[in-house]
Amino acid sequence: MRNSAELYLQTLQKHFAQAPQWFSSGLSHPVTPFVPATGAALTTYQGGQYTAFQRWFHFKEAFSPEFVSAAIASLGYRPSHVIDPFGGSGTSAITSQLLSINATTVEVNPFLADVIKAKLSPLTGEKLLSAAIDFQAQLQDTPADLARLAHLPATFIEDEGKDRWIFPRDVARRLAQYLTCIDAIEDIDVQRFFRIVLGAVLVDCSNVYVNGKGRRYRGAWRLNQPVPEKLDLHFGQQFNTSFEDVMRFEQRPRSRVTVINGDSRTALQEVQEKADLVVFSPPYPNSFDYTDIYNVELWVLGYIESSRDNLTLRNKTLRSHVQVRRSYEGPKGKSKKLSSVLDLLGSRRDTLWDSTIPEMVGAYFHDLELVLEQSQRLLESTGRVMMVVGDSRYANVRIEVATILAELAESMGFGRVTTREVRQMRASAQQGGSFQLAESIVELTL
Ligand SMILES: C[S@@+](CC[C@H](N)C(=O)[O-])C[C@H]1O[C@@H](n2cnc3c(N)ncnc32)[C@H](O)[C@@H]1O
Structure with missing residues (x-):
């Protein structure tokens, strides 16, 4: 069933059904506004095993290509450049390439950066x-x-x-x-x-x-x-x-897609080309470190060769976990919601499974603030930032990520800031089990 050609084609068609018309014509067209498919899996691998390129590696948290092409279409014009600071398995990069749009993607994990490069490279x-x-x-x-x-x-x-x-x-x-x-x-x-x-x-x-x-x-x-x-x-x-x-896809258009294997908190500073769309889904502040999730691949394939390499990689990842002790300063911008969340977490510190979780949560927003500062610098005046983010929960305190990011973005001077919930995710056992956590889209313009 896995390789059923018919199912594969159907799914491929479905995933690219929303591709703007220039996919085939190369022309610029105004296109339909972005309508998030409520309830649709935006950052899950659902159906990925049947979708071209997604099926090269099981990456559970991947966007669907449909989401990326709809985000591109929602601009209403043909973008020149798309940036994704958290590349993962490369969905935004490969979708942009298939749509003949230039793209830049940053991914800290060297194995995943190679997954993206493999998908993009001019193989025959x-x-x-x-x-x-x-x-x-x-x-x-x-x-x-x-x-x-x-x-x-x-x-x-x-x-x-x-x-x-x-x-x-x-x-x-x-x-x-x-x-x-x-x-x-x-x-x-x-x-x-x-x-x-x-x-x-x-x-x-x-x-x-x-x-x-x-x-x-x-x-x-x-x-x-x-x-x-x-x-x-x-x-x-x-x-x-x-x-x-x-x-x-041998004959597909070959737009310029750059893959940077680095830490987007600093690597984005090196990017100079403005973008019409900055689209990403960062790690959620749920204490998972992708270095652990892809550890077998990293070691066996030789991307890390010592525990020091492992530590160096962990230190470059977003502060969404407490796997390594790091400095934990909060964001510069203002968010009432974040202040109240941090106060509550601080007051329940004794009940947390790691006493540094309140500081990690603050630092998580500091890291995303750095990425948003660079996105603001790089965004074309007509462009937009689109982030898919997920809430977390510790000691019964909900970390409302979309609300906090919206408040920070406002304090940074973004023009229009909107958030909308698109899905409820089941919380992990570590986060307390059976309740639901929201996944949302945050959209920003200058
Ligand atoms: C939710 S996944 C992104 C999935 C991606 N949208 C896709 O469709 O495959 C988040 C990614 O961010 C990466 N990451 C974590 N910290 C990073 C950092 N500091 N800079 C760049 N990438 C980072 C992780 O390795 C992970 O691959």
């Missing part, structure tokens, strides 16, 4: 096919040398005396072969494509699963451990899926 079916043939031939003759994975933390590979491991030894040996063959691919775009295909199947071929709460061992994992043939099968299937999108 022919190049990939010939690389796949060479790859398969080479794989047979490549020694399965675990030294290739020597940088991994102790918990990753099965060994005597260990009581848990993410990969059985024979799967790790097969992984070492894959990595050695990928290293040997000369064309950098092709090499990245293969690495991302491998990244997309790693967790499925391990003893763990990963969700918003982090990494967990599967039930009865010792009895059901993966085998190297599973890795071969999943790699082959994922290769075919991503390859199909490369083939189908």
Whole structure:
């Protein structure tokens, strides 16, 4: 069912149904105003497994391409440049490219930045096919040398005396072969494509699963451990899926899309080209660190090679979690709602699972204020900022993110500031369980 061509085409059509007319004509047209599909999943992967490019890597918090194309259409004119400071799996970048619009996207996580680059790069079916043939031939003759994975933390590979491991030894040996063959691919775009295909199947071929709460061992994992043939099968299937999108979209327009692997709080300062649309969904202040969620990929694929690398990456992420101790200064701007939230959180500090949560919440808004300052500098007078944000809750105090950001944006001098709730999300167990949290769109103009 996963690769049902019919379903894939239907979903693709649906996701690009709202694409403005210039998608095919290259002409500029006034288009319909943005109507958020209330109740529609804006930042969930729902349907992503059938959608071109989304299905290259399961990224749960991704925008739908439909959301990005509707946001572009809502401008009412053809934008020259779109910026996304929190690229994730690259939905805004690839959607802009498909619509022939220039784009810049910033993503702090080097693995995810490569997922985005892989989707955008000028690959051809022919190049990939010939690389796949060479790859398969080479794989047979490549020694399965675990030294290739020597940088991994102790918990990753099965060994005597260990009581848990993410990969059985024979799967790790097969992984070492894959990595050695990928290293040997000369064309950098092709090499990245293969690495991302491998990244997309790693967790499925391990003893763990990963969700918003982090990494967990599967039930009865010792009895059901993966085998190297599973890795071969999943790699082959994922290769075919991503390859199909490369083939189908080989002739797509190639607008200029820049991917910056960096921290948007500082990296945006380097961007000089004004934008008509700044569209993003930042991490929500719910204490999840994406460094944990994509940790298996980061380590195995060599994006991080030591605990120091891991720490350096955590320190570059938005202060939406307390995984590392950092300085926690609040925003400069004024928000009554934020002040009252921080007072309440402070008064309930004893009941919080981490005593620095009140300061983290303040710092979260400071970080988003930095991103908004740069967005204000970069925005064309006719443009708009569109953010999808989600509330959080600690010790029964709701962090009303959209309201707080709207107040900060007003104090920063944005002209029109609107917020609208689009979805209710179920809260995580860590946040107290069963109640609902709002996801909202905040829209700003100069
Ligand atoms: C909600 S996701 C964005 C999803 C994206 N809209 C998509 O469609 O795939 C937020 C992203 O922000 C990234 N991030 C966190 N801190 C960052 C920072 N300081 N600078 C840039 N990106 C950051 C995370 O790694 C994560 O990929």
